[in-house]
Amino acid sequence: MNIVSEGVFVAPASSANVGPGYDVFAIALEKPTLKLEVVVKEGEGVAVEVVGRYRNEVPEDPLLNSAAKAASHLLKTRNIKKEVRLTVEASIPPRKGLGASGAEAAAAVFALNRLLGLGFSADELVVAAAAAEPGGHLDNVSASIFGGFVICLRDELGSKIISVSPPPDLGLIVVVPDIVKESTASARKALPPMVDMSAHVQVASRVGAAAAAVCKGDVRLLLRSVVIDPLVECLRADAGVYGKGVTRESLLEEKRLLFRRFGVAEVISGAGPSRLLLFDRRENAGEFGRRKVDEALAEVIHRLEKTGAKILETIETNPSPHGVRQIG
Amino acid sequence: MNIVSEGVFVAPASSANVGPGYDVFAIALEKPTLKLEVVVKEGEGVAVEVVGRYRNEVPEDPLLNSAAKAASHLLKTRNIKKEVRLTVEASIPPRKGLGASGAEAAAAVFALNRLLGLGFSADELVVAAAAAEPGGHLDNVSASIFGGFVICLRDELGSKIISVSPPPDLGLIVVVPDIVKESTASARKALPPMVDMSAHVQVASRVGAAAAAVCKGDVRLLLRSVVIDPLVECLRADAGVYGKGVTRESLLEEKRLLFRRFGVAEVISGAGPSRLLLFDRRENAGEFGRRKVDEALAEVIHRLEKTGAKILETIETNPSPHGVRQIG
Numbered sequence: 001m002n003i004v005s006e007g008v009f010v011a012p013a014s015s016a017n018v019g020p021g022y023d024v025f026a027i028a029l030e031k032p033t034l035k036l037e038v039v040v041k042e043g044e045g046v047a048v049e050v051v052g053r054y055r056n057e058v059p060e061d062p063l064l065n066s067a068a069k070a071a072s073h074l075l076k077t078r079n080i081k082k083e084v085r086l087t088v089e090a091s092i093p094p095r096k097g098l099g100a101s102g103a104e105a106a107a108a109v110f111a112l113n114r115l116l117g118l119g120f121s122a123d124e125l126v127v128a129a130a131a132a133e134p135g136g137h138l139d140n141v142s143a144s145i146f147g148g149f150v151i152c153l154r155d156e157l158g159s160k161i162i163s164v165s166p167p168p169d170l171g172l173i174v175v176v177p178d179i180v181k182e183s184t185a186s187a188r189k190a191l192p193p194m195v196d197m198s199a200h201v202q203v204a205s206r207v208g209a210a211a212a213a214v215c216k217g218d219v220r221l222l223l224r225s226v227v228i229d230p231l232v233e234c235l236r237a238d239a240g241v242y243g244k245g246v247t248r249e250s251l252l253e254e255k256r257l258l259f260r261r262f263g264v265a266e267v268i269s270g271a272g273p274s275r276l277l278l279f280d281r282r283e284n285a286g287e288f289g290r291r292k293v294d295e296a297l298a299e300v301i302h303r304l305e306k307t308g309a310k311i312l313e314t315i316e317t318n319p320s321p322h323g324v325r326q327i328g
Numbered sequence: 329m330n331i332v333s334e335g336v337f338v339a340p341a342s343s344a345n346v347g348p349g350y351d352v353f354a355i356a357l358e359k360p361t362l363k364l365e366v367v368v369k370e371g372e373g374v375a376v377e378v379v380g381r382y383r384n385e386v387p388e389d390p391l392l393n394s395a396a397k398a399a400s401h402l403l404k405t406r407n408i409k410k411e412v413r414l415t416v417e418a419s420i421p422p423r424k425g426l427g428a429s430g431a432e433a434a435a436a437v438f439a440l441n442r443l444l445g446l447g448f449s450a451d452e453l454v455v456a457a458a459a460a461e462p463g464g465h466l467d468n469v470s471a472s473i474f475g476g477f478v479i480c481l482r483d484e485l486g487s488k489i490i491s492v493s494p495p496p497d498l499g500l501i502v503v504v505p506d507i508v509k510e511s512t513a514s515a516r517k518a519l520p521p522m523v524d525m526s527a528h529v530q531v532a533s534r535v536g537a538a539a540a541a542v543c544k545g546d547v548r549l550l551l552r553s554v555v556i557d558p559l560v561e562c563l564r565a566d567a568g569v570y571g572k573g574v575t576r577e578s579l580l581e582e583k584r585l586l587f588r589r590f591g592v593a594e595v596i597s598g599a600g601p602s603r604l605l606l607f608d609r610r611e612n613a614g615e616f617g618r619r620k621v622d623e624a625l626a627e628v629i630h631r632l633e634k635t636g637a638k639i640l641e642t643i644e645t646n647p648s649p650h651g652v653r654q655i656g
Contacts, residue, residue, distance in 0.1 A: 021532065153553060154533050157552065164544075193524065207532045209481035212479050212492060
């Protein structure tokens with residue numbers, strides 16, 4: 001069957017924005033992950049098969065599938081003629097703000113770069129993978145490629161991804177409700193062209209503080225910096241992007257309560273609807289601390305259920321220190 | 329004369345904003361500095377004498393002088409009745425965007441806290457000193473109190489200053505033109521209530537990257553992150569705040585040229601008109617590198633003179649690792 005090369009790869013899911021860092025921050029998650037098997041043959045064309053828990057929600061059409069789109073884009077930019085067969089094991093809940101499509105795209109470009117020896121840098125892989133993302137946004141693919149906590153700088157020289165090892169004491173829980181969002185693209189359209197100057201300054205101050213907190217390993221400062229986003233999260237709540245019954249007011253009230261009572265920072269993961277809970281493992285060690293996190297989680301679930309949502313998954317996870325890896 | 333306590337203090341000048349970090353970033357400067365002599369007596373009232381190079385430009389009226397305003401505010405918040413005599417040696421060019429008034433206020437509150445044993449934390453001193461600043465902005469006073477590179481987080485819990493040691497290879501030059509700006513307060517009024525979303529995202533991305541760059545000691549990334557500010561600097565140039573002949577277009581063109589040709593990042597210091605040139609001392613070591621910085625400086629001076637401005641001072645300096653200190 002003239003196989004040129006093959007391999008099995010695993011990419012971490014990711015949570016973009018992390019509060020105020022819209023289009024700037026993302027964090028790679030140890031769980032869930034996505035597995036991608038890649039076979040390269042002589043020939044032409046990209047084909048996809050999707051297996052696994054969420055197989056019915058991930059398209060196999062190569063014009064719609066993110067792994068295939070990213071792979072085709074990469075081959076085209078280098079004018080490479082090969083047949084590529086992708087098998088996606090869909091274990092990241094799709095369209096829930098956990099970077100499922102970004103992880104597919106990241107795994108695909110990482111795999112082809114490795115298998116065909118294309119010599120792309122990690123920054124170039126991010127750009128190639130982002131070509132398959134709505135709005136070409138870099139945050140999820142950057143986290144899935146680099147791992148860790150990423151800061152995306154977009155400037156006149158192109159893009160530069162800064163990956164920082166997240167503080168080892170940063171604990172994470174992902175809550176996935178069954179709320180159906182239209183699409184990330186439509187969530188992006190919910191944002192107005194002009195924003196409030198004072199909200200802008202507050203966001204910039206929180207982003208600067210959060211970046212420093214991650215670099216210094218200061219979990220307490222990180223939680224305080226990211227817990228409120230006065231801009232994009234509020235605008236999207238206003239626009240109903242996070243589901244019925246989630247308003248700007250209810251979201252802020254919930255966040256403040258969780259932070260004050262339990263020391264837990266709740267943010268919307270990407271464009272939602274999943275929630276990411278961040279907490280300090282040191283402060284929440286032992287039975288008492290653990291109970292605080294459990295109570296915070298119960299509160300979040302209770303409030304989501306009150307709006308009529310069901311909880312699909314609750315994932316206790318950690319920041320993933322690494323991005324896509326080859327495992328076979 | 330019933331002197332209760334006395335001392336001599338030195339506060340560093342500072343450069344706020346550092347490109348995109350409007351109301352968020354500031355950097356303390358090793359030079360110029362401001363000297364403040366403080367005598368506390370039994371009695372009441374705050375009196376100021378101003379000496380030194382810029383004595384004619386700094387008010388001695390305690391209702392207008394920043395050191396006196398900050399001192400009065402501090403005494404009032406603690407309901408302390410003392411007579412305070414301040415002698416300001418004005419060596420920081422006033423109203424040139426170098427935090428002269430912030431350094432005065434910082435020195436005054438630091439001195440009284442020390443001399444009267446008031447037990448204010450550094451964060452509390454920042455708030456007290458900022459009460460004397462237009463718009464209560466924290467950036468300059470934070471840098472003068474903490475030293476180093478500061479990131480100001482303003483959130484629902486109050487304010488939190490993060491001070492980071494700047495990279496030791498970060499070189500700084502301040503260029504002070506004789507352009508007269510109305511006031512920092514009017515420069516703040518030049519900003520519109522709503523700003524462009526895409527500029528907002530670019531600023532947030534640059535602020536996040538710059539904060540990480542400072543924490544990681546990555547001068548090259550810092551320069552790249554701060555060199556362009558698409559928001560406040562451009563809006564103020566549009567509003568004529570930086571003087572005749574300095575437009576958004578001319579400023580951006582000048583910045584791009586300096587960065588590309590000489591590797592120097594030029595930013596407006598605070599609300600201007602001074603310019604802060606940032607460069608990498610490692611890349612600019614030796615005769616050739618030194619010549620590049622000199623050429624960049626000559627270019628900046630040449631362009632300022634072409635708009636009709638004269639250069640009052642050119643100060644080769646460094647980040648100041650420390651804030652206000654008592655020297656006598």
